[in-house]
Amino acid sequence: MRAMDLFSDTDLTLQSLQAVIRVAEQFKEKYKRAPVFMEVCGSHTMAFARSGIKKRLNDHVELISGPGCPVCVTDQKSIDAMITLGESPNRILCTFGDMMRVPGSRHSLMTAKAAGNDIRVVYSPLDSVKIAEENPDKEIIFLGIGFETTIPILTLAIREAEKKGIMNYSVWMTTKLVEPAIRALLDAGEVKLDGFLLPGHVSVVMGEEKYGFLPKEYGMSGVISGFEPVQLLSGMYKLMALLLEGKPGIINDYQSVVTKKGNRFAQEMMDRYLTPFGEEWRGMGVIPDSGLVLRDRFSLYDAKKKFQISMDQPRKTKCRCGEIIRGLIKPEECVLFNKGCTPLNPIGPCMVSTEGTCSAHYQYMRED
Amino acid sequence: MKDVISLAHGEGGELTHRLIEDLFANAFCHHDQLHLDAAVVTCEKKEIAVTTDSFVVKPIFFPGGDIGKLSVAGTVNDLAVSGASPLFLTAGFILEEGFEIRGLKKVVQSMAEEAKHAGVRIIAGDTKVVEKGEADGLFINTTGFGVLGSKKVNGSNVKEGDVVICSGTIGDHGIAIVSAREKLGLLTEVQSDCASLNHMIDRLLSETDGIRIMRDPTRGGLATTLVELCDNLQMTVELQEREIPVKREVEGACDILGFDPLYLANEGKVVIIADATEEERILEILGKDPLGRQARTIGEVTSVDKGKLLLKTPVGTTRRMDRLSGMLLPRIC
Numbered sequence: 001m002r003a004m005d006l007f008s009d010t011d012l013t014l015q016s017l018q019a020v021i022r023v024a025e026q027f028k029e030k031y032k033r034a035p036v037f038m039e040v041c042g043s044h045t046m047a048f049a050r051s052g053i054k055k056r057l058n059d060h061v062e063l064i065s066g067p068g069c070p071v072c073v074t075d076q077k078s079i080d081a082m083i084t085l086g087e088s089p090n091r092i093l094c095t096f097g098d099m100m101r102v103p104g105s106r107h108s109l110m111t112a113k114a115a116g117n118d119i120r121v122v123y124s125p126l127d128s129v130k131i132a133e134e135n136p137d138k139e140i141i142f143l144g145i146g147f148e149t150t151i152p153i154l155t156l157a158i159r160e161a162e163k164k165g166i167m168n169y170s171v172w173m174t175t176k177l178v179e180p181a182i183r184a185l186l187d188a189g190e191v192k193l194d195g196f197l198l199p200g201h202v203s204v205v206m207g208e209e210k211y212g213f214l215p216k217e218y219g220m221s222g223v224i225s226g227f228e229p230v231q232l233l234s235g236m237y238k239l240m241a242l243l244l245e246g247k248p249g250i251i252n253d254y255q256s257v258v259t260k261k262g263n264r265f266a267q268e269m270m271d272r273y274l275t276p277f278g279e280e281w282r283g284m285g286v287i288p289d290s291g292l293v294l295r296d297r298f299s300l301y302d303a304k305k306k307f308q309i310s311m312d313q314p315r316k317t318k319c320r321c322g323e324i325i326r327g328l329i330k331p332e333e334c335v336l337f338n339k340g341c342t343p344l345n346p347i348g349p350c351m352v353s354t355e356g357t358c359s360a361h362y363q364y365m366r367e368d
Numbered sequence: 369m370k371d372v373i374s375l376a377h378g379e380g381g382e383l384t385h386r387l388i389e390d391l392f393a394n395a396f397c398h399h400d401q402l403h404l405d406a407a408v409v410t411c412e413k414k415e416i417a418v419t420t421d422s423f424v425v426k427p428i429f430f431p432g433g434d435i436g437k438l439s440v441a442g443t444v445n446d447l448a449v450s451g452a453s454p455l456f457l458t459a460g461f462i463l464e465e466g467f468e469i470r471g472l473k474k475v476v477q478s479m480a481e482e483a484k485h486a487g488v489r490i491i492a493g494d495t496k497v498v499e500k501g502e503a504d505g506l507f508i509n510t511t512g513f514g515v516l517g518s519k520k521v522n523g524s525n526v527k528e529g530d531v532v533i534c535s536g537t538i539g540d541h542g543i544a545i546v547s548a549r550e551k552l553g554l555l556t557e558v559q560s561d562c563a564s565l566n567h568m569i570d571r572l573l574s575e576t577d578g579i580r581i582m583r584d585p586t587r588g589g590l591a592t593t594l595v596e597l598c599d600n601l602q603m604t605v606e607l608q609e610r611e612i613p614v615k616r617e618v619e620g621a622c623d624i625l626g627f628d629p630l631y632l633a634n635e636g637k638v639v640i641i642a643d644a645t646e647e648e649r650i651l652e653i654l655g656k657d658p659l660g661r662q663a664r665t666i667g668e669v670t671s672v673d674k675g676k677l678l679l680k681t682p683v684g685t686t687r688r689m690d691r692l693s694g695m696l697l698p699r700i701c
Contacts, residue, residue, distance in 0.1 A: 017683055052682070052685035055685040123552060123625070127550075
C-alpha cells in the first residue's frame, strides 16, 4: 500500500475517528465542554467538510474555519478593482480560476469576460508570462492573490519576466500572510479557541519554527497537519493530547514535507522581490505587515503602480463573509445562506471560492 | 504551403465537390447516393429514437481520441442509453478557414473507424466554411437515428432498493481534456474514455431484465447526471463514496486542480439503475466487456419520493449533491 492510500484508508480513518472521539471525551470530562479548534487553511476547511469528518465529529469537537481562503479574505474594494482592471481594451487579465465567479459590486470577472474582455484562467503565473511574451502589444496583468503557498510562485513569474526583459507584464498583488492574521484574531479575542490546526502547505514554505509565537506569546497549541482523512484526524488527536497534557506547544504532524525552517529558496525569493505591507482584509480591516508587495526597484511589474484604478465604495449587502472569516458565525447563521446566496448566485466570495467556508458547508454539509 | 481549408471549400463549387468526393464519401463509403440531396434509408416499422449533439471540444486531438471519434461515440451512446440500437448518423461540419486538411482527414478517418466499430452508417452530411477567427478549427454536429427495442428503459418502474451501477472509472475524459489543453505536464497521461457503448448496452438489454433506466454521464459528470435522474423520476439515490471508481491519477489531478471527479465529464461510461435481483448478472456482463471491466455498484435507490441525490462518506455522514453550478471546464465535448 502506498503512503497516500494509507492516509485515506477507510478502516484506518474509522479507527482514527474513534481515537479522536475518545480523547475528545477525556477533554470534555476535564473541562466540562467540547474543545474548540480553528483550521486556518482553506484546503483544510474543504478536506474536513468533504470527508465528512467535520460533521461526524460535530458532537465532540467544535471546528471553526478561520481566515484561510485567499479569495475570501480579499477586501471587496480590492475585488472590485481587479474586475475593473480587466475591463479595458489592450489588456489581458490572467487569473487563477477561483476568482472568475467571485461577485464584485457590479458583476464578476466571468460576466466581464462574456462582455468581450480578454480575461484568461491560467494554472500557473508562469503561463501568464508566456502570454505576455506572445502579446507584446498588450498589457498582461496577473491577479496575485494568495498566501505563502502561492507568493513564491508569483516571484518566480516576476523573475521570469525580468530575465526575458518583458516590459508588458505586471502583477496586481493582494497577497496575505498567515501569522499576522492569526495574531489579529487572537489579539481581538472575539473567538475563544483551544488550539490551531496549522496549514500544511503554508508550512512547507515557512517551516515549523514559524509558529513558535503561538505557545510562547499566546500560550496556544497548534499542530501542522496534512490533508487526507487519516492525517486530519491524527492532527486533531495530537492537538488534543497537547491540551490534555496542559503544556502548550507546536507539533509537526506533516513531517514528510514540512521541515523546521521551511523552503529556504522560496523564502529568499519572497524576500528579494517583496516587502511587508499593511493589507486590508475582508471583515478584519487593515492588519499591519499582513501582506507582501513588490519592492520599489521592481515597480515596473507592479500593476498597482502601473494602472490607476478608481475605487468606489463597494455595494452593501447582507453578506456576513467578514464574520465567517473571523470564525464568529457559521455559514448557516447568515440569512443569505442557501437562500439568496448559492454557488450559482453567490453574494459573497465564501460561497463561490473552492476554499470558501460557505461553499464547503453548502456543497458538503447539507442533507436537504 | 500547407494544404488548408479555404473559404472556397464551402462555396459549393469544385473544391467543395472534391472535399465531399475524396474525403467524406470515401471515408463513409457511400458513393452510390452522392447524387441525391437526401439519403434514403429503409427502416422496419419500429419506433425510432433520434438525438442530436454538437461537438466543440478543445483541443481537437486529445489523449484517447479526437473530435471525430467523440462526435460518433457521443451520439451513439445517447441512442444506446435510451434503449435504441443506433443505425444511422448525419454529420455537419463547420470549418474555420485555414484549418489543415491533413487534420480534417484524420478527424474524418476516426469518425469512419468509430462508426464501423459501432456498426452505424454516416449517411448524410454538410460542410460549411467560415472566415478565420469566426470558429475555432472545426466543429461537428451529428444527428443519430436508432430503432427502439422491445424493452422500455424510461425509468417509470423504478423502485426502492434498486441498485445504481457505474460501468467504470469516472472523470477520465475531463482530466484528459484539461491536461491536454493546459499542457499541465502531469506525470501520467490520462486517456479519455471516449468509446461507443452500444454493443455492451445491447448485450445488457438482451441478456437481462430489470434495467429501469440508463444514462451516459457526460458534461456535468456522474453527480449532475444522477441529480437530473433523481429530479425527473422523483427518487432518492444514496451513493457510497468509497465504491465510486476513480483512477488514482485522476484523483491526483483533481487534488491539484481543485476538481471533484463526480462532476467531471465522461465519454465512455454508462450509469444504470436496475432491479437489485439483476445486479450480479449485469455486473457479470459488464465485467466481460473491455469497456465495463471496472463496473461497480455504487449506490441504491432509497426511496421513490423527494428526488434527492445523497452521498454517503466513508466516515458515515451523508451529504446532498447538486447539479454542477457554473463553469468547471468549458468545451469539454
